[in-house]
Amino acid sequence: MSGKLKIHVDQGKCQGHARCKSLAPELFELDELGNAHEVGDGSVPAGLEDKAWLAQTNCPEIAIDVTEE
């Protein structure tokens, strides 16, 4: 059984494609330039794990880290 997931957006890599926000709106926020960062400390609420992985796979800049605790 996997532990809790945590996501993190690498600000140096994010270019504002906004795929993550489209696929996992609960987990990401966009700033006024349209660049993404994780909501809160990036802890993924139970039930949203699939969305976290989907966002990571679809980021063209491979800017999202998903780690298991």
Place this chain on the structure above:
Amino acid sequence: MSDHAPVTDWVHDFDHTDPRWTENPFPIWDELRAECPVVHTRRFLGCYLPTTYEAVKQIAYDTEHFSSRRIIVRDVRPEITNSAPPITSDPPQHKPAKQLLLPPFTPDAMKRLEPRIRAICNELIDQFIADGKCDAAARYSKHIPVRAIAHMLGIPEADGELFIRWIHEILELGIKDDDILMRAVHEMTGYFVGQIEQRRKHPTDDLISTLMNARDSNGQPLSDMHVLGSLRLLLIAGIDTTWSAIGASLWHLAKTPEDRNRLVAEPALLPTAVEELLRAYSPVTMAREVVKETVVSGCPVKPGNMVLLSFPAANRDPAVFPDADKVVIDRKENRHAAFGLGIHRCVGSNLARMEMTVAIEEWLKRIPDFRLDPAGQVTWSEGTVRGPRQLPMLFKKAA
């Protein structure tokens, strides 16, 4: 206008303006990709074509060896007189020029624009739905982006035909005819100078004013050249590209009843389908100028050459996308590069996605059953932006 000799050896002498590329480029890319990650032609005064996702990505990320000062591959390479920040900007000029254009194009900004786009789509459909047939490129997909970007810029939507002519001259005819290109750029510039003058007397709240009000890091207004270059960019970038994407999507749905029927039955699938249509029919190919010698995927690349930076070819790379040559409208893993990779990610990507989604959604609501007109011919644009320019359709009205 010079005519190009037909291609007989695609591996050593490719030509993206050749009629066979225009008609169906995908098998050509497959042939080239099997041969080498980066191929070269002496046409266009020397030009490389990276054929794999990895090679395209490496070049897109490498602003040191590959400059954006030239972004269209042409038969001639005159001194650079016009710039269009930020698309023609390299670091360090690139970032500040781009950042001031980002806020008007965020997803939230697009949500506010969406009702207007929906209304435009329906107004257009109203004009031809009773006919049972139409050229969907000329009567529908062409007008949506024109009116959208005109609305954002604060210029009259009714001037749309003028903008379309300039874009045709700059992006298609201008590749081979410098006089046509220069005249169109001159006219477009004159138009925007007039618009700026009007706003000095009567300020507005649109994209033109955003550029007029912008201040650089020293608190100074942007130069006239910068403002005009960016305005030309927004008009050009906002039209042909999205027009092509909407058109190619409708072309695909017209000839693929199972995908069309699935989207009518499962409207929630549309955003996923839009990403797949962007991958499979990416409209935009960019370019770079090689300014320093380097190696890409084992291939030496020398200065004095251009690079045709083919995001569409990258998006068809089977090393990255299983079933790369098939349109899989529920494809879950789709890290496509239709809007570029790295710092030059398309500023208008959220606008393009919104326009595509709304355009397809409204069309499917009102015209769920449609097909290509067998008595007509689908023709594709030539050169750097690929999309249908004639798209004859037959349809029934929605019940």
